[in-house]
Amino acid sequence: MTQALYSTTPSNAVSVDEWAGAARLTFRQGEEIYAQDEDADLIYRVVGGAVRTSHLLADGRRQIGDFYYEGDVLGVEMGPAHRFSAEALGPCEVLAIRRSGSTAYDTGRVDRMIWAATASELQRTQSHMLLLGRATACEKVARFLLDIADRFRGEIVALPMSRQDMADYLGLTIETISRMLGRLQAEGFVEFIGARKYRIRRRGGLTEMAAA
């Protein structure tokens, strides 16, 4: 529902002026946009491709914070440093502006944008928390497929992230992800075209599985 705010080809007419003087940056697959613990003086807006934010623990365990697509704003932090790092999921283009270095004229607008981004971030993080806390592997995967499909309007949905990314987002292993995808397909809820494209077959049933 909330996700419907974003589409693959968003109308850039809304809230784009704040980004007028922004630097345009391009990244390749896997390249780091900002690092964990790095100073958070820039905020970013995805204009092409997709981005993941991730938090790495000392022993190598990784938690994906969220995935960001065209039109999404990321990198807004409360504290002075980024708690997550951000990497390009594929070839990717972003705009970057300074958080508090805007002109007097722009300050109000940028602040409003930061507020909106923070609010959206909180909502998404709360949903993610609910998913991680009390959902079975199958429910997690079902909800994930629905969420992605809701963002990318269209019959066929492309997954921009790897199985490992999905696993680290849902708190599972790649093997479990693979098995659950297989099961959902076997039961006729979704149909995969290769490993990275799928089509939803029975949305009702899938929603029921997701049960959140």
Next chain:
Amino acid sequence: MTQALYSTTPSNAVSVDEWAGAARLTFRQGEEIYAQDEDADLIYRVVGGAVRTSHLLADGRRQIGDFYYEGDVLGVEMGPAHRFSAEALGPCEVLAIRRSGSTAYDTGRVDRMIWAATASELQRTQSHMLLLGRATACEKVARFLLDIADRFRGEIVALPMSRQDMADYLGLTIETISRMLGRLQAEGFVEFIGARKYRIRRRGGLTEMAAA
């Protein structure tokens, strides 16, 4: 660290004027302060006791969003309705003000407070997400004990919530909670005085277990 902003006996001098005209409400153990899906036109500040927010799923599974203590603000929502309900953990007193019904004079201050509350909420939710996603039962419980202890300065820490509340906060069962508490005590990290009071014995070791 962030938790240190709040203490059991906070200086009410800071940011208390926004609450000057607030209604003072009292609740008993288990009483509902606001309901899931209820209109979110009020925001609350705990002045005594403790509060939990929880989200209930259709099949009865429950996820605790967070625990709020003296000085904490809760009930701030982005959308029109509360996504979680709030209940008193014990005898409890809160202040309530209208989100956007303040006088022109107060509007700025209330807005700033809402912003601060949202920011703090996001940070805590992100931490909670990390805990739920990739931590073992033992790590979850260890971190929980440390977090609570950091809020309630003092040798002996009292747990205002039940084992079920802890379980629903950490995404575990009460049996697992009980076993992990037992293990941590057996290994000398903490010492329990009854079921609801404890003392940290080896903070270093506990922090190491928490590993986040």
Next chain:
DNA sequence: CGGGGCCTTGATGCTGTTCAAATAGAGTGG
């Protein structure tokens, strides 16, 4: 057409759950 990463599939094991029962603790009335 071949190489190499990504993904799937299978067998086995461990962590945390479930079910069941005992024990401790808090509140109540005598």
Next chain:
DNA sequence: CCACTCTATTTGAACAGCATCAAGGCCCCG
């Protein structure tokens, strides 16, 4: 203050779901 009761917590044993370990297959791209 004590006995009683009701609930919360602990403990034990069996089970299940997901992880781990180990191959094998697919697909993308040179």
